[in-house]
Structures are given as C-alpha cells and as structure tokens.
Amino acid sequence: MGTSFRKPVAPSEDKRxxxxxxxxxxxxxxxxxxxxxxxxxxxxxxxxxxxxxxYVATSLRVPLSQAFGVATFYHYFxxxxxxxxxxxxxxxxxxxxxxxxxxxxxxxxxxxxxxxxTTPDGNMSLVTARCLGACGLAPAVVxxxxxxxxxxxxxxxxxxxxxxx
Amino acid sequence: xxxxxxxxxxxxxEEGERQxxxxxxxxxxxxxxxxxxxxxxxxxxxxIKDRGLEKTCKVKGVGCMGLCAQGPLVAVKPRNILYQNxxxxxxxxxxxxxxxxxxxxxECPTEMPFFRRQVKIVLExxxxxxxxxxxxxxxxxxxxxxxxxxxxxxxGEVIEQVLRSGLRGRxxxxxxxxxxxxxxxxxxxxxxxxxxxxxxxxxxxxxDRSVLESDPHRVLEGMAVAAYAVDATQGYIYVRAEYPLAxxxxxxxxxxxxxxxxxxxxxxGTTHSFHVELRLGAGAFVCxxxxxxxxxxxxxxxxxxxxxxxxAAEGLWGSPTLINNVETYANIPPIVxxxxxxxxxxxxxxxxxxxxxxxxxxxxxxxxxxVPMGITLREIIFEIGGGVPDxxxxxxxxxxxxxxxxxxxxxxxxPVDYESLRQLGSIMGSGGMIVxxxxxxxxxxxxxxxxxxxxxxxxxxxxxxAGTYQMHDLLGRIxxxxxxxxxxxxxxxxxxxxxxxxxxxxxxxxxxxxLSTLRYFRNEYAAHVEEKKCPAGVCQCKDGNGKEVxx
Numbered sequence: 278m279g280t281s282f283r284k285p286v287a288p289s290e291d292k293r294x295x296x297x298x299x300x301x302x303x304x305x306x307x308x309x310x311x312x313x314x315x316x317x318x319x320x321x322x323x324x325x326x327x328x329x330x331x332y333v334a335t336s337l338r339v340p341l342s343q344a345f346g347v348a349t350f351y352h353y354f355x356x357x358x359x360x361x362x363x364x365x366x367x368x369x370x371x372x373x374x375x376x377x378x379x380x381x382x383x384x385x386x387x388x389x390x391x392x393x394x395t396t397p398d399g400n401m402s403l404v405t406a407r408c409l410g411a412c413g414l415a416p417a418v419v420x421x422x423x424x425x426x427x428x429x430x431x432x433x434x435x436x437x438x439x440x441x442x
Numbered sequence: 443x444x445x446x447x448x449x450x451x452x453x454x455x456e457e458g459e460r461q462x463x464x465x466x467x468x469x470x471x472x473x474x475x476x477x478x479x480x481x482x483x484x485x486x487x488x489x490i491k492d493r494g495l496e497k498t499c500k501v502k503g504v505g506c507m508g509l510c511a512q513g514p515l516v517a518v519k520p521r522n523i524l525y526q527n528x529x530x531x532x533x534x535x536x537x538x539x540x541x542x543x544x545x546x547x548x549e550c551p552t553e554m555p556f557f558r559r560q561v562k563i564v565l566e567x568x569x570x571x572x573x574x575x576x577x578x579x580x581x582x583x584x585x586x587x588x589x590x591x592x593x594x595x596x597x598g599e600v601i602e603q604v605l606r607s608g609l610r611g612r613x614x615x616x617x618x619x620x621x622x623x624x625x626x627x628x629x630x631x632x633x634x635x636x637x638x639x640x641x642x643x644x645x646x647x648x649x650d651r652s653v654l655e656s657d658p659h660r661v662l663e664g665m666a667v668a669a670y671a672v673d674a675t676q677g678y679i680y681v682r683a684e685y686p687l688a689x690x691x692x693x694x695x696x697x698x699x700x701x702x703x704x705x706x707x708x709x710x711g712t713t714h715s716f717h718v719e720l721r722l723g724a725g726a727f728v729c730x731x732x733x734x735x736x737x738x739x740x741x742x743x744x745x746x747x748x749x750x751x752x753x754a755a756e757g758l759w760g761s762p763t764l765i766n767n768v769e770t771y772a773n774i775p776p777i778v779x780x781x782x783x784x785x786x787x788x789x790x791x792x793x794x795x796x797x798x799x800x801x802x803x804x805x806x807x808x809x810x811x812x813v814p815m816g817i818t819l820r821e822i823i824f825e826i827g828g829g830v831p832d833x834x835x836x837x838x839x840x841x842x843x844x845x846x847x848x849x850x851x852x853x854x855x856x857p858v859d860y861e862s863l864r865q866l867g868s869i870m871g872s873g874g875m876i877v878x879x880x881x882x883x884x885x886x887x888x889x890x891x892x893x894x895x896x897x898x899x900x901x902x903x904x905x906x907x908a909g910t911y912q913m914h915d916l917l918g919r920i921x922x923x924x925x926x927x928x929x930x931x932x933x934x935x936x937x938x939x940x941x942x943x944x945x946x947x948x949x950x951x952x953x954x955x956x957l958s959t960l961r962y963f964r965n966e967y968a969a970h971v972e973e974k975k976c977p978a979g980v981c982q983c984k985d986g987n988g989k990e991v992x993x
Contacts, residue, residue, distance in 0.1 A: 316724070346743050407645045411472065411476045
C-alpha cells in the first residue's frame with residue numbers, strides 16, 4: 278500500500294461513473310467526502326450496491342466496513358433498487374395528527390408491502406418521510422415527485438391504482 | 443467589491459423596480475410550490491406577455507409569505523393586494539384587474555391578526571425578495587451588516603454587539619450566542635471553522651427551510667460576520683438532503699456572493715477571507731446534535747461523543763468550531779445593522795428578539811409566523827392561528843418536537859420564552875408548534891414521538907438504544923389496553939433513567955413527550971390501563987378476551 282496506491286477501475290463502462298469520479302475529484306479524493314460521493318452515486322444510479330460501495334471505498338481509501346456503516350446508518354441511502362413508481366407518505370407530526378397513519382395502513386394492506394419495500398413486480402416503492410414541510414397541506418404524500426396535499430384514503434388508493442399493477 | 447459598489451447595485455435595482463407599474467409576487471417556496479404556484483407563475487407571465495404588458499408588469503418569484511394553508515399566494519405590489527388559493531385559471535382575471543378593482547373572490551384579508559400581530563426580523567425579506575437574485579437582497583439592505591462589521595468594528599466589538607442583543611441560540615437549547623462566539627474567538631488555534639446547522643429534523647418544523655429557501659443570503663451574511671468575529675476562514679452549511687429547493691437556492695446564493703466578492707478572499711478589500719461549502723445530510727435526526735453533525739461532515743456515521751470538550755474548543759477536525767442554527771445566523775445582520783440595544787428592546791427580560799414558529803396541526807391558519815418573545819400561546823393559537831377549526835375543542839399544543847412536550851389549555855396564557863416553556867415541561871425547540879384537538883389521544887401522541895426517538899436513536903449508548911425501545915413497547919401495551927399498573931410504574935422509572943443517563947440530547951430529551959403527557963393527561967393513561975378505553979377513540983383497546991372495547 279502507501280505509495281503504490283492506484284485508483285481502482287470503475288465497476289462498469291457506464292457513463293454515470295464519470296459523475297461519481299467528478300465528485301471525488303472535486304473533493305480531492307479525500308475520505309471526508311464519503312457521504313457526498315454516496316449522494317452522487319445514489320442520485321445517478323438510484324441506489325447503492327456492493328459494487329459501488331467497494332469502488333467508492335477503495336477510491337477514497339476508507340475501509341469498506343466504514344463505507345457500509347455510513348450507507349446503512351443514514352436513512353436517506355437505500356441499498357435496494359427503487360420501484361418504477363414511488364409513493365412517499367409523510368409521517369411528520371402535523372400529518373400524523375391529521376391521519377397519516379391511516380393512509381399508510383391502507384396502502385400497506387392494499388399492496389402487502391411495508392415502508393421501505395417495493396411490490397414484487399417492481400412497480401411501486403412505498404417510503405415514509407419524516408416531514409416534507411408541507412404541514413399546511415397535511416396529510417401530504419408525494420407521488421412520483423408530485424406533492425399531493427390534504428389526502429384521504431379513497432383518493433390515495435384511486436391515484437395509486439392509476440399506476441397499474 | 444467596495445461599499446460604494448454595493449450602494450450602486452441598490453440604486454440600480456430600485457430604479458429597475460420603479461419601471462414597473464405593477465409587480466406580481468408569486469410565492470415559490472416549498473409550501474406553495476406543492477399547491478401548484480409554479481404553474482400559476484408561468485400562467486401569469488404568459489398572460490402578461492400575451493397582452494404585451496411586459497414593460498409595465500413584472501412577475502417575480504419570491505419566498506414564503508407565511509400563510510401556507512391558503513397557498514398558492516400572489517401579492518400585487520405596490521398596491522399591496524394579496525390573493526389566496528390562486529390557480530392557473532385565475533391568471534387572466536388577475537392581470538385584467540391590475541388597473542381596476544381587485545378580484546374580490548380571491549382576496550386575502552391582510553388586516554387579519556395573522557399578519558397584523560407578527561413582528562418580522564428574521565423573515566423581513568421573505569415574500570419580498572427574489573431568493574435567486576443577490577441584487578434584490580442587496581437592495582433590501584443586504585450585506586450592509588457585513589460592510590459595517592468589517593470596516594467599522596473590531597471582531598471584539600462585533601461580539602460585544604451580539605452579547606448586548608441578548609440573542610440566544612434558536613436551535614432550541616437557548617445558549618447565549620455572544621458567549622459562544624466569545625469562547626471560539628478566545629480559542630487559540632491556527633484553523634477555526636464556522637458551521638451552520640440546517641439539519642432541521644423535527645417532524646412538523648419547517649422554519650429553517652423557509653428561511654433558506656426565501657432568503658439564503660441572510661444566512662450567508664450572518665455566517666460571514668460570525669467568521670470575522672471568531673477569526674475563521676472556512677464555513678460549512680449542513681443541510682438536509684430532503685430540502686432540494688433550499689439546497690438549490692443556497693448553491694445559487696453562494697455562487698453569486700462569490701462572484702461579487704462578498705464571499706472569498708479579502709472581502710471588501712480587508713484581510714478577512716471566508717469560504718462556504720455545503721454538506722448534505724442524509725436523513726439522520728441525531729445529526730442535529732452538534733458533535734454528531736461534526737462527525738457527519740467528516741464523512742463518518744453521525745454519532746455524538748461526550749462533551750466536554752465542546753466544539754468551541756475541539757470541533758471539526760479537532761479545531762475550535764462555532765456551530766449555530768440557521769435562525770440564529772439570520773438574526774445577525776439586523777443586529778449588526780441596527781445595534782445590539784435595538785434587538786434587546788424586543789422580547790422579554792431573558793429571551794430577546796423574535797421567534798419563528800411553524801404553526802400546524804388542528805389550527806385554521808397553518809403556516810410560518812414570527813412573533814416577539816413573551817407573546818402568549820393563546821395569542822399565537824387563537825388570534826394569529828385563528829383557533830381550532832370545525833368547532834372542535836382545543837386540547838394541547840406540542841412544542842419542541844420529539845424533545846418537547848404537550849401543553850394543555852390551562853397554561854395557554856403563559857408567555858412564550860425559553861424559561862416558561864421549560865418550566866411547563868416542554869422546550870422552545872427549533873420552533874415547531876402543533877395544535878391538537880379532542881380527536882387526539884395523548885397516549886398515542888406520546889407513542890408517536892417515542893417511535894420517532896426509537897428509530898432515530900443512533901445506538902451508541904445503551905440507555906437511549908434500549909430504553910426508547912422498551913418505552914415504546916410499554917406505550918404500545920397501554921394503547922392496546924394490555925397494560926397493568928406495574929407497566930405504568932416501569933414506564934415512569936424508565937423515563938427517569940433514560941433522561942439522566944443518555945449520552946446526548948436525543949436520549950436525554952426523549953422521555954419529555956411521555957413525561958409531559960403523564961403530567962397533564964394522566965387521566966387518559968388511567969383510562970387505557972384501568973378501563974381499557976381510549977377517551978379520544980383513537981386506540982383500539984382490546985379486553986381480556988381479545989374483543990375490542992367501544993370507546
């Protein structure tokens with residue numbers, strides 16, 4: 278090791294690795310940039326996997342265990358590929374007071390998945406958020422990036438139904 | 443950049459504004475964006491273009507105007523008309539009415555207490571300036587404080603002003619800001635850092651996000667003044683990755699400020715240099731704790747460490763580090779501009795200035811408000827907030843998020859300041875204020891917050907890791923109607939243990955929601971335990987035979 282360090286080769290030819298490399302370069306390949314780089318990986322690929330973690334860890338010269346530790350510690354990072362559609366239910370206090378738990382319950386029952394899971398056909402991921410800051414519109418959900426406020430269970434199931442099965 | 447050039451930008455900007463007979467301000471902060479203000483803005487711009495009014499009318503995206511419940515909001519300047527619940531379809535009517543009577547059906551009464559009772563210092567520019575245009579901020583008196591600090595004051599004099607203002611940390615704990623600055627300034631080290639804590643994790647709180655989205659330069663200016671006072675050259679803003687708009691506006695703001703030389707080397711031709719970088723959080727509530735936040739900036743897992751040494755002595759990479767909250771920094775420019783004594787005249791004896799609250803839950807006017815310290819909870823909820831809707835009865839108000847407590851109706855006349863709230867078993871916190879009516883079960887509320895603390899516990903110390911789990915379990919038994927009196931005793935014992943033996947603020951304050959509901963709503967716990975009933979009809983209690991008991 279030591280002076281013989283050579284930057285590892287990216288896991289694939291995928292052009293998105295260039296984005297990841299750019300982030301690492303911007304931070305001088307320093308170990309402190311780990312979280313920033315993982316953000317770029319997740320932004321580019323949608324999730325983190327063993328290959329990307331190994332590549333980032335080796336490039337920044339941090340132990341793989343530390344990279345894995347960071348990736349699993351923070352809720353924002355996911356190690357599972359997301360579904361085609363994403364449904365985020367806000368479980369912040371204001372939404373809780375206005376019945377977010379019931380919304381979540383209905384979706385869980387209808388699709389048989391828990392928060393953080395994806396339907397077996399890979400069509401929809403169910404995620405919870407701590408607070409979207411849309412407290413004025415509680416209870417709020419985000420359907421494929423579109424915030425929908427003042428939701429009720431009926432509308433919600435109806436809108437999810439449009440994504441098909 | 444020289445102070446004179448700053449004046450020129452102001453003059454130019456004002457001249458530019460005067461050219462327009464009508465200026466339409468559309469709120470483009472996250473609250474209104476979620477209700478479709480982006481489309482409204484486009485529709486208005488298109489309407490004006492179609493009618494060839496570009497020379498006399500201007501559409502501008504501005505920050506949060508506060509009344510999020512009635513969004514999207516559009517303000518017509520200089521006539522000062524405010525429209526609420528605007529949709530794309532209303533664009534034509536609004537543009538037609540510019541030279542005539544306002545559109546009555548959309549008008550929002552600006553005379554109501556929601557607007558009248560507020561005192562705006564932190565939010566003075568929110569809803570007035572375009573957050574993506576540094577010139578707009580400069581025209582509103584921006585960066586004047588930085589000029590004044592750098593050219594007229596010594597670092598010691600800046601700290602003196604902050605001390606005199608009586609400003610206390612707005613992140614929740616309320617430590618005097620001037621003292622903190624003084625400690626970092628006195629520390630003898632080659633490198634020092636300034637950090638802005640924008641990891642606003644409390645569910646139901648969105649004050650910092652609104653400030654960052656609506657007026658990002660104010661925070662940068664506050665940080666630059668702080669850096670001058672404590673002799674730091676590098677700053678970091680640790681912001682939640684869940685706030686994409688705040689991140690975007692901050693990035694733009696940093697780029698513009700660097701371009702004009704308001705950040706960077708030798709600001710205003712002085713020897714003071716200051717650089718700011720963004721660091722994105724990744725969804726860990728515990729990273730709001732300062733030592734955990736530092737660990738996260740260093741690229742590690744966000745786990746707190748014992749203090750002392752405090753970050754003021756040993757922080758980021760072992761160097762003395764000043765950490766303040768977004769709202770604290772946002773208070774700095776007006777303090778430097780107007781003097782510490784001016785600030786100290788607002789508020790109560792021990793809590794000076796104003797506080798921004800995110801008012802939400804079962805209240806009519808949900809949104810963002812700024813009120814002077816010492817105002818009563820009743821004034822906030824019933825005058826500014828417009829009271830509880832649907833003819834329901836007020837039950838409790840929750841302040842301070844998962845670290846705070848629930849305050850019942852009998853204490854509604856208590857003034858809002860750090861000491862009074864603490865005395866009531868809650869805390870000021872960062873400023874979330876959730877109103878609950880009689881449809882909320884207080885035991886279930888306690889369980890909700892305990893679930894939050896349990897999943898957000900970083901797992902480093904046992905009292906917090908195992909204690910919150912056990913408490914959540916006990917609360918689950920109570921809400922399911924399976925608990926005994928021994929369970930209640932165990933719960934209270936655990937509260938005491940977790941509070942006194944946890945490593946950081948997360949664990950130490952995790953029992954607060956339980957303790958405060960036990961203190962004021964013990965009868966509800968008793969109903970669950972003894973009668974197996976939920977008075978609010980929220981929990982589904984089961985009796986000994988597994989049958990549901992009607993509420």
